Amino acid sequence: MREKKQKLNFYGRRKGRKLLQGRQAQIQEKLPRVLIPICPGEEQLDPMSLFYPPVKDVWMEIGFGAGEHLAYHASTNPDIGFLGIEPFINGVASLLSKMERQDLNNVRLLNDDVRLLLCNLASNSLGRVFILFPDPWPKKKHRRRRLFSHALLDKLSQQMRPHAELRFASDNMCYIREVLEVVSNRNDFNWEPRRSKDWKKPPSDAIETRYESKARKVGQPCVYLSFRKV
Ligand SMILES: C[S@@+](CC[C@H](N)C(=O)[O-])C[C@H]1O[C@@H](n2cnc3c(N)ncnc32)[C@H](O)[C@@H]1O
Numbered sequence: 001m002r003e004k005k006q007k008l009n010f011y012g013r014r015k016g017r018k019l020l021q022g023r024q025a026q027i028q029e030k031l032p033r034v035l036i037p038i039c040p041g042e043e044q045l046d047p048m049s050l051f052y053p054p055v056k057d058v059w060m061e062i063g064f065g066a067g068e069h070l071a072y073h074a075s076t077n078p079d080i081g082f083l084g085i086e087p088f089i090n091g092v093a094s095l096l097s098k099m100e101r102q103d104l105n106n107v108r109l110l111n112d113d114v115r116l117l118l119c120n121l122a123s124n125s126l127g128r129v130f131i132l133f134p135d136p137w138p139k140k141k142h143r144r145r146r147l148f149s150h151a152l153l154d155k156l157s158q159q160m161r162p163h164a165e166l167r168f169a170s171d172n173m174c175y176i177r178e179v180l181e182v183v184s185n186r187n188d189f190n191w192e193p194r195r196s197k198d199w200k201k202p203p204s205d206a207i208e209t210r211y212e213s214k215a216r217k218v219g220q221p222c223v224y225l226s227f228r229k230v
Helices: 021-034 068-076 089-101 114-118 140-145 150-159 173-184 210-217
Strands: 057-062 080-085 107-110 126-132 160-170 189-191 223-229
Touching: 021 089, 021 107, 057 068, 068 080, 068 089, 068 107, 068 126, 080 114, 089 107, 107 114, 114 150, 126 150, 150 160, 150 173, 160 173, 173 189, 173 223
Parallel strands: 057 080, 057 126, 080 107, 126 160
Antiparallel strands: 160 223, 189 223
């Protein structure tokens, strides 16, 4: 039987302020060179094949915003290939500038909804996934729009290798509670904090993201969750 095609509703922003001419040109010229190819219905994409020189693992950041966290990790881990997923074109333009300035050759981008890629990615191909300060959709009637869900974890569970890490951070305690509830109802991801520092403090190898810094400025506490694929 043919698989029923799922309709993807994306609720975020794809465009913001008009891009300056230089940025626009950068998108047109540079993005195609680093774009992750998505061919629905075709063979599953092995992300390792996107990188030359070869990389020893592939990590993915979903919703990288302006890309500061992704660019930092890409520059400090040159032997890892990075998949950056962000539908907001102004964010993609910011990351492309950082990639050019820092001469980063280990980043590939998709300016679209991550769920499109997750339908096409090979199993056991990701060593780490970051979801940092995703849109909180605080109104009760909008909670179904939240990115972190059983449906997302069903896909990531296939594509993340055993022991791969899924990092999640947010300053929205209602979202945090929901995430913990989702994970506690599954047996494919584990959360094993040893002390409160593990979720109150950012990981030592990370830098602050733009939304994290906004939260801190208004005194909003942030929570950092690290899950392991079983
Ligand atoms: C609140 S911002 C946080 C950005 C960044 N991670 C930070 O901490 O500064 C959430 C980002 O997730 C992106 N996003 C929302 N839904 C997405 C989806 N389905 N796939 C990929 N990115 C998504 C949005 O475009 C937005 O840039």
